[in-house]
Amino acid sequence: MAEPVIILENLSKTYLVPERDAGVMAAARSLVQRRHREIKAVDRVSFQVDSGEVVGFLGPNGAGKTTTLKMLSGLLHPTAGVGRVLDFEPWQRQRDFLKVITLVMGQRNQLNWDIPASDSFELNRVIYRVPPTQYRETLAELTDLLDLGPLVSKPVRNLSLGERMKCEIAAALLHRPQVLFLDEPTIGLDVTAQRRIREFIREYNHRHNATILLTSHYMADVEALCKRVVVIHHGRILFDGPLTDLVKRFSPHKTIGIEFEHQVEAVDYSTFGAVIEQSDSRVTLRVAKSDTAKVAGRLLAELPVSDLTIEDPPIEEVIEQVFAQEVAP
Amino acid sequence: MIRTLSEVYAAQLRTSLAVQFQYRASLAIWMIGRVLQPLIYLVVWTTVARARGGDVNGYGEADFAAYYIMQMVVTQATFSWIMWEYDYIIRSGQFNFKLLRPIHPIHADVADNLAYKLLTVVILIPAVFFLAWLFPPTFNPQVWSITAGVFAIVLAFLLRFTIDWTLAMCALWTSRVRAINQTYELTLIFLSGYFAPLAVMPVWIQNIANFLPFRWIIAFPIELTLGRLTPMETLLGFGMQLFWLAVAQVALSLVWRAGVKQYSAVGS
Numbered sequence: 145m146a147e148p149v150i151i152l153e154n155l156s157k158t159y160l161v162p163e164r165d166a167g168v169m170a171a172a173r174s175l176v177q178r179r180h181r182e183i184k185a186v187d188r189v190s191f192q193v194d195s196g197e198v199v200g201f202l203g204p205n206g207a208g209k210t211t212t213l214k215m216l217s218g219l220l221h222p223t224a225g226v227g228r229v230l231d232f233e234p235w236q237r238q239r240d241f242l243k244v245i246t247l248v249m250g251q252r253n254q255l256n257w258d259i260p261a262s263d264s265f266e267l268n269r270v271i272y273r274v275p276p277t278q279y280r281e282t283l284a285e286l287t288d289l290l291d292l293g294p295l296v297s298k299p300v301r302n303l304s305l306g307e308r309m310k311c312e313i314a315a316a317l318l319h320r321p322q323v324l325f326l327d328e329p330t331i332g333l334d335v336t337a338q339r340r341i342r343e344f345i346r347e348y349n350h351r352h353n354a355t356i357l358l359t360s361h362y363m364a365d366v367e368a369l370c371k372r373v374v375v376i377h378h379g380r381i382l383f384d385g386p387l388t389d390l391v392k393r394f395s396p397h398k399t400i401g402i403e404f405e406h407q408v409e410a411v412d413y414s415t416f417g418a419v420i421e422q423s424d425s426r427v428t429l430r431v432a433k434s435d436t437a438k439v440a441g442r443l444l445a446e447l448p449v450s451d452l453t454i455e456d457p458p459i460e461e462v463i464e465q466v467f468a469q470e471v472a473p
Numbered sequence: 474m475i476r477t478l479s480e481v482y483a484a485q486l487r488t489s490l491a492v493q494f495q496y497r498a499s500l501a502i503w504m505i506g507r508v509l510q511p512l513i514y515l516v517v518w519t520t521v522a523r524a525r526g527g528d529v530n531g532y533g534e535a536d537f538a539a540y541y542i543m544q545m546v547v548t549q550a551t552f553s554w555i556m557w558e559y560d561y562i563i564r565s566g567q568f569n570f571k572l573l574r575p576i577h578p579i580h581a582d583v584a585d586n587l588a589y590k591l592l593t594v595v596i597l598i599p600a601v602f603f604l605a606w607l608f609p610p611t612f613n614p615q616v617w618s619i620t621a622g623v624f625a626i627v628l629a630f631l632l633r634f635t636i637d638w639t640l641a642m643c644a645l646w647t648s649r650v651r652a653i654n655q656t657y658e659l660t661l662i663f664l665s666g667y668f669a670p671l672a673v674m675p676v677w678i679q680n681i682a683n684f685l686p687f688r689w690i691i692a693f694p695i696e697l698t699l700g701r702l703t704p705m706e707t708l709l710g711f712g713m714q715l716f717w718l719a720v721a722q723v724a725l726s727l728v729w730r731a732g733v734k735q736y737s738a739v740g741s
Contacts, residue, residue, distance in 0.1 A: 219569055221734050237733070242575035254570040256488065258495040263488055270484040271576050273477060299495075 146194035149323060149355040150216060155225035156379075157186040157211050185211040187379035188225065196353040198345075200360065200370035200387070204467050208379040209359045210249075213325045216357070217247040229323055243272055246321040248313055250328035255300045261311040262296040265318055272319035279318065285351075286314040289344050306337030313341065317348065324348075326358040330365055342368050363459040375466050382466055391456045394465045398436045400429045402443055403451040416443060430457070481576060482584050489588030500589075504596040507549060508604070511541040515608050518669065530673045539610035540670050542601055543695045548667065549597050551630045551690055553586050556654045559641035572733070579638055579725075586634065614700045621707055622698030628714040629690045635721040636686065642725075645732035660685075666692025686717035 163181050164174040186208040193199050203209045214220040215227055218234040218241065227234055232241035255264045269279045286292065290310045300308060313329065326345065330338040342365055349356055349369075360366055366373060366387065373390055375383040383390055400417065403426050413419045416439050417431035431439045436454060443449060456462075493500065518537045522529050532540065562568050571578035614622075640657055644650040662668050664678070665687035671679050682688040693710040696702050702710065 214569075217573065219572055220736070235734075237572065239575040242573060247569075247573055249566075249569070252566060252569070254573075256492055259488065259491045263491055267484050267488045270480050271574055 148192040149195045150193035151228040153226040154188040158223040159183045198356040200366040200373040203376040207376045245323045246316040247325040250331035257301040324356045395462045399455045401453040405448040405450045485584035489585040508600040511545045515541045535611035538608035551633045553637045556641040563644040618700045625694040639725040642732045689714045
């Protein structure tokens, strides 16, 4: 039975944001009379992540994902609630805590631009007090998994975005953290680089039984890595459970794809369901989940079908459905 | 702990030197500015001294030359740019990475500052000889005053860095730290003995300067190294340096703790 490594209980973060109306007069008034508005970035969020689990933390921009990750990695003090990571209270920022976690933020750099990544790696080795043997092993492992090769000896500013991200991830993992907070680690990367980083995260999780909380707007990342997802919107948890359940719960539709033996003419497919795509030999329909069997039966009986597939809608579509809801059903 | 810290300093120093080497031309240009400033003051004050029959409150032309040459050395040893840097570091979200490391961020900043100082020594030494050739100085140093002067410069560096770093942390509260930095630097220039020896200032300004930390950062190490202070004045100076260093350390600790607590972690 895996132990919970990350625990959040009613964790909340409220920002106090100054605000004023537009215009010079409003600007002058704000000099003497400042107005503030409270923004609940994270509102009584509770969930746990077990040791070795990879959990997708999903939500639209401004949902509270990054704020939550910042609290869990010790960058932010919460306004209320409880948060524990490996039995540490993150925002106390104890050295022993910081040595066993990492936070990777896509498109933000911890590596120094002017020098090769290997120089920054060496500095991290000393700061994290990684024993030389372990450092050599880890670096060799990361070089192999991320295909770093000659990249580490070039000044970081001369690397491409994908190459830089690989070096960033290596720098963040040289101390072999047990808990990884990955905030959009594949953002801005091309498809090949995304896949490479995804494979790496999976492999790192397997090899070291690391606990990973991952945010990503790329559903391919989530589908490839996370059995479980936590969905947050307006600072509140909307869903916490297996990815498959998310689809079941939030998608009231199925997608039926039909291929025909020969060209079919003058058929009104809208009598079967909503037409998503249509060509001479193929039609894709969206139908209510409860009608799926009935519609499939009709299609097989009434049309010269050579192949019929019934699928859940793409995960992006399901996520959109989830975000469209204000509170959990 | 001390061993770890010294290893971290050595590693950070190597990294900072590697970075600074990338900007050799920029370093040289900055240094030209640092040499030009005392040169300007020297021209002004030697002209004033000449107009006054060769002396302004005990400072003749050669005394001014010695003062400003030493001022250049002390300023170079003690100055920091950390407040200006943190304005950007915090706004851009780079501060997050400093916070994530299992070591206080001040250590990396001190090492970075020292790396710059190490590299610029090669420009500073010829600059000293150049100014001494242009404006022949009068030096009356004694072994004890030079030795004590070195300690005073080290303490002055620690004091100024602690104050600067504490002020840099203001960027955790407000995004308008540039105004604070500017006010602080102007006060320091005026009351530290950077702009002119405090002896040529009105007495009431000297009195204010005595009770503030600034003169113990610039004027005290200069006057001590040049052999212008008695042993009693020297002891008083060290006492004031240590007192202000203790005050600055307490302030840094309080500001750091409170600042990190309310840090809004801007940027992502």
